[in-house]
Amino acid sequence: MATMTYVNAIRDAQRQEMLRDPKVFVAGEDVALMGSSFGQTGGLYEEFGGERVLDTPISEGQIVSLGVGASAMGLRAVLSLDFCDFLGCCMDEVMNQAAKMTYMLGGQMCLPLTIRSNIGGEIGAAAQHSQCLEALFTHLPGLKVVSSSNPRDAKGLLSQAIRDNNPVIVLEHKALNPMTGDVPEGAFTVPFGKIELKKEGKDVSILSWANTLNKCVRAAADLEKDGIDAEVIDVRSLIPLDIDGILASVEKTGRVVIAHEAVETGGYGGEIAAMIADKGFDFLDAPIKRVGAPYTPVPFSGALEKHYQPNEERIIRAVKSLFY
Amino acid sequence: MKLTKDAYLSLYETMLRIRFFEETARELMLGGKLGGFLHLYSGEEAIAAGVCSELTKEDCICSTHRGHGHIIAKGGDIHKMMAELYGKATGYSQGKSGSMHIADIGMGIIGANGIVGASIPITNGVAFALRYLKKDAVAVAFFGDGASNRGTFHEALNLASVWNLPTIFICENNHFGMSTPQGRAMKLKRISDRASAYGIAGVTVDGNDPVAVKEATHEAVKRAKSGKGQSLIECVTWRHHGHYIGDPAAYKDPAEQKLWLSEERDPIPRFEARLLKEKVANAEELDGLKNKVRDVISASVAFAESSPDPSPESMYDFVYMPDEA
Known part of the structure; x- marks a missing residue:
C-alpha cells in the first residue's frame, strides 16, 4: 500500500496498464510534454516515449476518432480530454461512433477505448470548465461511465476501464486532485458495477x-x-x-x-x-x-x-x- | 500504367458487381422489399474499383453512407450485404446495421458510416494502429465533396500530416452535398486544393475512369508506405440517382444529368468501349462477365429472402462486448 494523491493515482493507473500491455497508448490534449493540466500523465512520455504517449492537436473529434479507429484495430486507447465540458466538441464521436460501433456492426468490432476527463467545480473555473455531465453519457447505450471519489478508486476504476473491451467514460473530479489516500501498489483494478x-x-x-x-x-x-x-x-x-x-x-x-x-x-x-x-x-x-x-x-x-x-x-x- | 488483361477485367467486373447490386437494391426498395435509407453508388463505381484494386487485404478502408461500392470493391461478401439490407439474421450485422453501417473487419473494411465526414478521422486511428502494429499497410478514407466542409475533414488532414500517418484521402466529388451544389457550399473549384493547407499532396482525377483512379492511388500508396506523406485524391464523378431512393433530384440540371448518364460519361459503358477498342476483350467475354455477375446478385437476393429474421432477443446482443476472461 502506498499513500498517494488522486492525481498520482490516475498517473499510476496508466503507467501500470502501459507496463502490463504494450497495446495501451495514451493520447490527448497536453498529455506528453506537459503531463496534462494537473499532472495526470506526468512522466509517461519520458518513460514510454513518443510512440505510446502522444500530444494531439486541439482537435477533439479527431482525438476520439483516433481512439475509435485504433481500438477497432486491437489497440487500447487511453484518451485525455482534459475538461468534461470539451466533450461537447466531439459529441458525435462519443455518441454516434464510439458508443454504437460494436452494436451496429453486430459485435464484429470491439472498442477498448477509455476517455478520461475532469468534472466539477469549486476552483473558480466558471461555466465551461466546471460541469458534471455524467448524465449525458449514461443516456447512451454502449458507453460505460464511472467516477471516482478517492485515490484508490481513481486508480482502480481507470485501470479497469483500460482493460474493458468497451468505450468507458472516466470522470475525475478536479477538486479531488490534491486528496491523498492509501492506494494498492502495482497493477490494481476496481470492478465495475459494484457500489x-x-x-x-x-x-x-x-x-x-x-x-x-x-x-x-x-x-x-x-x-x-x-x-x-x-x-x-x-x-x-x-x-x-x-x-x-x-x-x-x-x-x-x-x-x-x-x-x-x-x-x-x-x-x-x-x-x-x-x-x-x-x-x-x-x-x-x-x-x-x-x-x-x-x-x-x-x-x-x-x-x-x-x-x-x-x-x-x-x-x-x-x-x-x-x-x- | 500498363495493365494486364486480368487487371482490366477485374476493374470491369468490380464495377459491374457494384452497379448490378445497386440497381437490384433499387428495384427491391421500389418494390417494397427493403426498408430504411438506401444511398446508391451508381455512377461512381470507377472510384471504388480503381482505389481498391491497389489495396491488399491488410490495407483498410473506412467508408460512408454511400458505402456499398467500397465494400464490394474491397471484397465484401455480397450475400451478407444483401441479407443486411433485408435486415436478416444472416446479414453482416445480423440486421442491426442496414445499409449504412456495414463492415468486414477481416477484409479490412472498418465500416461504412451514417454520419457525413465521421469516418475520415477514424481512418487516421486505423492508420495509427497499422503503424503501431508495424504493418506495411495503408488506411483509406472515402468521403464526398460535402464531407470536405466538415471540421472532421480538416482535423483529419492536419493530424495525418503532422503525425505522418499512412492515410490516403479519397474525395468522391459527385457535385452535390445531398441537394446543395458544390458551388453553393464552397468557393474552391478543386477540392484537392485543400491539401496544400495541410502540407500534403493533392490531385484531381477523372473519377469515371477506373484506370486514372488506380494510377493516382498507386502513387498515393507508394508515398504513404515509404513514409513520404499523405495524399488527397479528388475523383470527379456524378451520382446517377438522388441522394437516396425517394429523392427525385429535382435540383439537378436535366442537361447535365443526361450528359453524365450518356455512354461517353457513364463509367461502365465508357470502360467497355475502351476494352473493346483496345482489344482487351471481345463483346462475348464482356457479356459473359455480365451474366456471371447477374447470377451472383440474384443468388444474394435468394439467400437474403430465404434467411431468417433476427430473433427479438438478439436486439440485446452486442450493446457491450464481454469483458476479458
Whole structure:
C-alpha cells in the first residue's frame, strides 16, 4: 500500500496498464510534454516515449476518432480530454461512433477505448470548465461511465476501464486532485458495477459519487450526533449500475437521499430514484430526496459558487426532511 | 500504367458487381422489399474499383453512407450485404446495421458510416494502429465533396500530416452535398486544393475512369508506405440517382444529368468501349462477365429472402462486448 494523491493515482493507473500491455497508448490534449493540466500523465512520455504517449492537436473529434479507429484495430486507447465540458466538441464521436460501433456492426468490432476527463467545480473555473455531465453519457447505450471519489478508486476504476473491451467514460473530479489516500501498489483494478459501502447505517441510505460523496460521509458523521444513523454508498460505477446493491441498502433503511454535483434536473440521480421507486417502492418509508446543483450554469465568483455545489448542510437538511 | 488483361477485367467486373447490386437494391426498395435509407453508388463505381484494386487485404478502408461500392470493391461478401439490407439474421450485422453501417473487419473494411465526414478521422486511428502494429499497410478514407466542409475533414488532414500517418484521402466529388451544389457550399473549384493547407499532396482525377483512379492511388500508396506523406485524391464523378431512393433530384440540371448518364460519361459503358477498342476483350467475354455477375446478385437476393429474421432477443446482443476472461 502506498499513500498517494488522486492525481498520482490516475498517473499510476496508466503507467501500470502501459507496463502490463504494450497495446495501451495514451493520447490527448497536453498529455506528453506537459503531463496534462494537473499532472495526470506526468512522466509517461519520458518513460514510454513518443510512440505510446502522444500530444494531439486541439482537435477533439479527431482525438476520439483516433481512439475509435485504433481500438477497432486491437489497440487500447487511453484518451485525455482534459475538461468534461470539451466533450461537447466531439459529441458525435462519443455518441454516434464510439458508443454504437460494436452494436451496429453486430459485435464484429470491439472498442477498448477509455476517455478520461475532469468534472466539477469549486476552483473558480466558471461555466465551461466546471460541469458534471455524467448524465449525458449514461443516456447512451454502449458507453460505460464511472467516477471516482478517492485515490484508490481513481486508480482502480481507470485501470479497469483500460482493460474493458468497451468505450468507458472516466470522470475525475478536479477538486479531488490534491486528496491523498492509501492506494494498492502495482497493477490494481476496481470492478465495475459494484457500489462501495463507505459507512454502514440503518436509518437512511445516502447515495453519491465523486466529490459530493466525501461531503456525504462528513454529513453522515454530523447526522450521527443528531441520532440519525446514515448509510453512505459510493455508487462510483454509474453504468453498469449496481442496482441490487442499492436496493439491498434501501430495503434496510427505508429512506433515500441521492446527492450529486450535476444539475439536479435531468441528473443521473433522477434515474436512480426512478429505479428505486420502480423496484423498491415497498421498502420506502418516505419520498426519495435528491440533492443537486440548481438549474443554472456554474457561476464564476466564489461568492456565488459556494452556494452552487451541494454541501454538507444541504445534504443534512435533505436527510432530516425525511424524518417526520 | 500498363495493365494486364486480368487487371482490366477485374476493374470491369468490380464495377459491374457494384452497379448490378445497386440497381437490384433499387428495384427491391421500389418494390417494397427493403426498408430504411438506401444511398446508391451508381455512377461512381470507377472510384471504388480503381482505389481498391491497389489495396491488399491488410490495407483498410473506412467508408460512408454511400458505402456499398467500397465494400464490394474491397471484397465484401455480397450475400451478407444483401441479407443486411433485408435486415436478416444472416446479414453482416445480423440486421442491426442496414445499409449504412456495414463492415468486414477481416477484409479490412472498418465500416461504412451514417454520419457525413465521421469516418475520415477514424481512418487516421486505423492508420495509427497499422503503424503501431508495424504493418506495411495503408488506411483509406472515402468521403464526398460535402464531407470536405466538415471540421472532421480538416482535423483529419492536419493530424495525418503532422503525425505522418499512412492515410490516403479519397474525395468522391459527385457535385452535390445531398441537394446543395458544390458551388453553393464552397468557393474552391478543386477540392484537392485543400491539401496544400495541410502540407500534403493533392490531385484531381477523372473519377469515371477506373484506370486514372488506380494510377493516382498507386502513387498515393507508394508515398504513404515509404513514409513520404499523405495524399488527397479528388475523383470527379456524378451520382446517377438522388441522394437516396425517394429523392427525385429535382435540383439537378436535366442537361447535365443526361450528359453524365450518356455512354461517353457513364463509367461502365465508357470502360467497355475502351476494352473493346483496345482489344482487351471481345463483346462475348464482356457479356459473359455480365451474366456471371447477374447470377451472383440474384443468388444474394435468394439467400437474403430465404434467411431468417433476427430473433427479438438478439436486439440485446452486442450493446457491450464481454469483458476479458
